[in-house]
Amino acid sequence: MSKASGFLDDHPLEWPCPECGRTVKTTVGDGRRNRSIRCPGGHFIEVEGSSLDKATREAEQALDKIMRRFN
Numbered sequence: 001m002s003k004a005s006g007f008l009d010d011h012p013l014e015w016p017c018p019e020c021g022r023t024v025k026t027t028v029g030d031g032r033r034n035r036s037i038r039c040p041g042g043h044f045i046e047v048e049g050s051s052l053d054k055a056t057r058e059a060e061q062a063l064d065k066i067m068r069r070f071n
Contacts, residue, residue: 003064008056019043028056 009029017024017039024039031037032053036044 003067005057005060007060007063017041017043017045019045028052032056 006029009027009032011028012025013028013031014023014025016022020039020041020043022040024037024045026034026037031047032049034047035049036046038044
């Protein structure tokens with residue numbers, strides 16, 4: 001398992017709701033696990049969790065490589 005695994009899960013994510021434009025706030029970890037997120041206006045936004053999970057794992061692997069240089 002990667003040392004950086006889960007490192008980015010608490011990082012906040014924000015984007016405008018495509019329906020009403022209100023700011024949707026969540027975390028990387030929630031985005032990785034959920035298929036939909038509810039905006040403050042009540043709209044459900046489908047999240048491509050598998051794509052976010054893959055990109056996050058790649059970033060964590062890159063962080064591992066950097067961290068190994070300092071060990």
